[in-house]
Amino acid sequence: MLPGCGALLPRQVGIESRLAALPRDGLALQGPVTIRWNDHLVPWVEAGSDTDLAFTLGLVHGHLRGVQVALLRLVAQGRLAEVAGPLATDIDHALRILGFGRAAPEVVRRWPEETRAFVTAFVAGLNHATLHGPRPPEAGLLGLGREPYTPEDVVAIGRLAGTDINWLGYFSLLAERGKPGFARLWVRTREAGAGLAPANSGQAALGALLTGLSRSGSNAVAVAPGRSASGAAMLASDPHLGLSLPNLWLLVGMRSPSYHLVGMMVPGLPIIGLGRSPDIAWGGTNLRAASSDLFDVSAQPLTEAEVRIRQRLWFAATRRVRLSPQGPVVTDAAVVPSRPGEPIALRWAGHEPADEITALLRAARARDGEAFRASFANFAVSPQNMLWVDRAGRIGRLTAALLPDRAGFPATDPVLDAADPAATSPWRRLRDGGALPHLEDPPEGILASANENPASWVKAPPPIGYFFSDGDRVARLRALLQARPRLTAADLAALQRDTVAPKAAALAEGLLARLDALPGGAPEPALLAPLRGWDGDYAADSRAALVFELLLARLAPALQPEGGSGRGPETGWNFLTTFLLRDLDALPPARCEAVLRAAVAGAAPDAARYRDWGEVHRLRVAHWLVNLPLLGRAFVLADFPVGGSRETPMKTGHGMVTGPHEVSFGSMARQISDMADLDANWFTLFGGQDGWLGSAAFADQVPLWREGRSIRLPLRPETVAAEYPRVTVLRP
Template structure:
């Protein structure tokens, strides 16, 4: 027995020792890929000595003898810090994720192959101007110089993820950067999802109720829509079950994650210091590492500093000494779904206005790790690529013997968007910047600009030219064989909305409706905000003059105008009514909740209980209002729509009909629904948290989740690679933090301002910026999440073009010389 015990001890000791050695070995190999910032290196593809000064936040200041060398340095810096991210995104747009991740990503790759974005990017290279082609080529050489350094010096394959996944790396090409812009456009596009949802909902609701649940942004004119079933005729589509799982590797998600942002500017007349001001915080889905990367480029036209996206050689939101620019998602309707009718005698043909015509086709081989290859047949009609039926669930609105095609401005070889991004950095005035923006095709963005004298906002992106007799006005899928539904080219850049030097001295955008023009010059029927714009307007008008700090205060504002509007409506017959109920009863708990909300100003502060009670209440209320009318389709409305609740409780055009439960004999009032929903909410809170109402903290539920797209769900590793922060804000606050809407964690913060910047042209070097995670994509690096805590607390770092300041606290200086 003693002998057995000794052997067990020895075996256990051996296993522990082997485990420790294995962990140390893995750490050693992974740490080999940590970039060294303080070094001198001879590289190929460089013309002269290049210096990359990393300031104390690890922001690279790239100083070179020519613009080509500076772009080279940006490519090298991106590859140092975000190599895995860049290679994964490139595989995404190429439709080659499954070569690495197997069957998990087959659906993503299938859609990307059908969209054909990467071949379009390759074909677009010759359409860029000479300067842009130079920048793309130099940037690619910089990325490849880092790849060569990794291979020659055995630097751990460049990223720790490379040890876990067999991902061969090809050299970076100029087309890869154009493909990254197209991928960004895809992430910011939500019109397909919106069209499908509106069509599916119209199959269940009459037109007057459809406008309740999918309301137009406030403004004149409501377009009457045809019934979708009548539009197509023939057999109705079967409503497919929706898979609620969202893969973090997927670039396409529901419209709620299509993009959001804030940007605004003040003229010198509205600035305390007399200089123009600009604030910008573009919103995207959270991830670890984040989408944004801070950098400074010292170009021949002057220094520029701000937010870049790894893979794209441009500062997309930032400033120079002369110009500042910020961006918001424009919500332009630059996508249309066309339903194509197949020839009953030959399914390789589709119906056109002049008869049946063969699809344009091509075979594509999809390689899948450890599985047999999949052969895809890609098809195109005159209207665009034919989509797989499971993409955004288009199959649920596609009748039998029909297919769906996508019309999208980004699906062109003559895409000069990269030229717009590159040339914007050299612009010295608002007018020059607006001229550079004409080359932008997609994504559609609102560009907010300031120089020393002027402020302006211009919508960028190519707007489709639709006929006024279009059957659905682009709001739902339309028959592709009807000539009046087809696009007639595109509108001129002059048709894009523009505002310059307004009399009030302030302009901005929160994804709100920007113009009130009739179709087809309308830009869009679906906008990203109807609430934040109310708060922004009030804060801007509340001061005669503004400062950098007042712009920061506005950027970080957490008051919900939706809460302030809805609570008096839904609680109108509940506030302080009835006698005090006994402790422990449902009525007593309801009274305590109402008492808390009665004294609340709508601030979605992470330390307060009221935001939790309010959010749970309105979520439960919308669920009760729509579930009996929509059935399973109610699952698609994951977020409370303030305009819908307001229409119902104000009984706009009979909208209070939603309050009556169809299946029940009694006629329920809206007050009944509000009371029952509050009880639902309090029950959910009790089951989820088990705390007294006063002890609740909104931040516990509203935790920002920056999840690693690949390793985020791997036990043990997820503790190292995911970044989580309790946060204030909500779906309708200027400091927006969109909740997931998922059943298990409905208020998890999954989408917000990954970058914030405020630029003060009275003292440009006092400008500030920050990102939500850190500069490095290496989870063993101290720069992986170091900026995240500043971001969470609403703090910033200096946005200075002062090279001496960067050198004074540099964490490293990299000298690159020609080999």
């Protein structure tokens, strides 16, 4: 109880106290290791061996983010009910079925010796901090014990971060199969290129969990020397994930015999996901590839096991988990809808013994773009568009994925027949990064990626996926890059904070044209006035963005077909930009007029209550414990207006808007590197480095994030010594 109270009323802890608490006795090191720290508690590790570097990184992860790593493992293992009680049991059952760690034993068995040694040392450091470090206050609130980690746990956490974002669209579609209008819905879903909203509350909870923890969004751009003011290549990347604290990234710098780089690491994983070495810088975006297929396994043999789910403050529960030759039967989970008696299995590339850790360790050691691309030969999940720039001035992008060698996608139903060899045979021929699209040195000297359809940058790509960003973000990024003949790092920083959605402007213009065409002209001219000439900028002080979103929220539901589920065009930006105007025009004239007038009349009183977009579009600074019932409000640190929207470069995701709402997903970290200077690397997190409640470094980067400032992570030793003045020496 006392540690729980400590989480609710955390004691303020300074940087020096947090450094003094780092475990230093009994360390399994071969030699001394120096860690330099800056004022934001960013570590820069200098080690005499690669394994000492790995051990120290694990120690730092455990010290700064110990509870976060423990919770990532609980999610990956389907053990949330151990801290959340019976409310999480159905989610745990779904997670057990998905089996993030299913391939881990075989992955570990196949590791090359260099990977095995590095991960083993990392796990040893993580365990040292876990077993011997101070107990974070929230560990007591959650009832977390001191449980050691294994290499298999690391693989499972990595596969959790590689979740296929298509699952949520698939599962929602399962709820509609067999209903009148499904054929039309499937055609519209394919055309829009986006999935549907969750079908039930349990699925929504699972979706929020997986999208908040997996790399489901992001922007990245690369600039060739001929377009760079510095005369060298530049790269910028900003991943999109859950906007809760602690951040799902950790900033680090490191040097050992094989590694010299700075960048972002996922807590609990021994790899740099986005970073810079003296030779190469890289970032990436989620490819949104279909690395999974659904199969009807009614005619296949199934093996069955019973799993025991421990529930905090209650008795253990048992659930059934069934496996087919095509994968686990996901419709056994209560949160996954299905037709009675129809077992649907999930075939996922994340259940294959691929090796993302080795791929990223090799990428960190690459000396040029060719070596970087070759590193991803056995990378599976989550599928990524990786953008890179190197010291020689080359820029490129590659497809990092492991996908079935499909001839195409089903035209009428997302569920395949497991008895059909044509449906199952592509999984016996998997394409890796070497057989998937890549591009180097485009003539225009720029590259941009924002989860777009690969058909936008490569001719006739192989079948890759269904659900992509609608292209608004990537079009805006390209326009901003092309607007200047020579780009600076400051230009890239401004690009990351841009809040313009070009398709919003086009959609608003289309709505105004239809309203103006009504008998007597558009109703409520004062309400609609801000939309005239609006450029689609979702700045926090924009009145037009507010009015536009209020109109959408009234229009979209009114366009649902009779008897529809209410989860069609109104649920996502792709649906809105693809169908909203088309559906309006398809209505009989009298009905179209009634819908438009009702939307304006309904939006007017809402618009009168609020001044601008930022008054309703709110970004909450809160620990993830804010989701706890009753106690959650104790973990809110701040709440402020924010710009951006679903598909602006500075993404701040939301749904339909009728009033104040909280942004929970979007641009939560930033990276910029200029290859002209070893020290020209800037990073920012939404939040801070330290996961310890009450720490001075828990949320100290939020002002930087809001103001567009950043932290420099240099590579030159003399700069590191000057800007990272606090020194910790670890000894064997």
